[in-house]
Amino acid sequence: MTTPFDIQTGRLTIPVGAGDHIRGVESAPVTLVEYGDYQCPYCGAAYPIVEELLRERADVVRLVFRNFPLSDIHPYAEPAAEFAESAPADRFWDAHDWLFTHQDKLDPPHLAAAAAELDPSGGMVKAMVGRVFADRIRHDFLGGVRSGVNGTPTFFLNGVRHDGGYQLPDLIRAVDAARPL
Numbered sequence: 774m775t776t777p778f779d780i781q782t783g784r785l786t787i788p789v790g791a792g793d794h795i796r797g798v799e800s801a802p803v804t805l806v807e808y809g810d811y812q813c814p815y816c817g818a819a820y821p822i823v824e825e826l827l828r829e830r831a832d833v834v835r836l837v838f839r840n841f842p843l844s845d846i847h848p849y850a851e852p853a854a855e856f857a858e859s860a861p862a863d864r865f866w867d868a869h870d871w872l873f874t875h876q877d878k879l880d881p882p883h884l885a886a887a888a889a890e891l892d893p894s895g896g897m898v899k900a901m902v903g904r905v906f907a908d909r910i911r912h913d914f915l916g917g918v919r920s921g922v923n924g925t926p927t928f929f930l931n932g933v934r935h936d937g938g939y940q941l942p943d944l945i946r947a948v949d950a951a952r953p954l
Contacts, residue, residue: 785932787916789837792909794865797827797835803951805834805944806929808841808917811853811872812879813925819939820873826944834948838869840913841925849879851910856884858906859897867891 789795789804807823809816827836840858842850853872860868871887872879878887888897900906917927921934928935928944930951937943 783921783934785929785934786919788932793837793839794869795835795837796866798832799835801833801835802953803830803834803948804837804931805948806837806839806932808839808913808920808922808925808927810841810843810847810850810925811857812847812850812876813843814876815924816926817873817876819926822939822941822944825941826948829941829945830948833952839917840910841917841922841927842910842914843925849884852881852884852901853879854910855901855904855906856888856897858909859888859900861892861897864891 785806789806805823805826807816807819809819823836826834840854842854844851857865857868857872868887868891871891875883875887878884884901885898888901889895891897920929926939928939930947933951935944935947937947
């Protein structure tokens with residue numbers, strides 16, 4: 774019997790599925806799963822590197838982002854995750870990008886103003902206030918814990934934890950090595 778806290782280090786325990794946020798071509802032979810925290814400075818530093826990786830290996834790699842808010846040390850991490858998840862389905866990546874390019878503006882007033890711009894209908898702000906996506910964020914977090922995630926960013930390539938660096942050359946080498954022959 775497994776529990777939500779069974780841990781399997783080195784392997785992704787929750788496979789990528791239809792409910793995940795995926796950027797890149799579906800047929801890409803390599804899937805990069807990132808467990809991240811929008812307020813984490815290391816995730817912020819990794820963001821442009823991952824974006825460049827996606828540009829340089831557009832037909833090879835796709836990105837899946839899962840929430841791993843470290844709320845004990847980043848007080849705005851969970852509200853930021855709510856912001857991203859509350860975005861209209863076709864605007865998730867716009868919200869994701871906004872968060873990483875505005876890490877100095879993750880407080881509630883800035884998030885509310887950005888949400889109003891991203892979704893003028895007001896649905897996004899309403900979902901954020903009601904914490905509609907709290908269960909999804911918790912599901913992502915627990916999946917990360919079960920996979921051995923203990924810090925951010927943590928990357929998995931085709932289901933295997935990447936313990937190397939996340940500078941562009943490191944990630945390119947890892948993606949190329951993970952690519953099936």
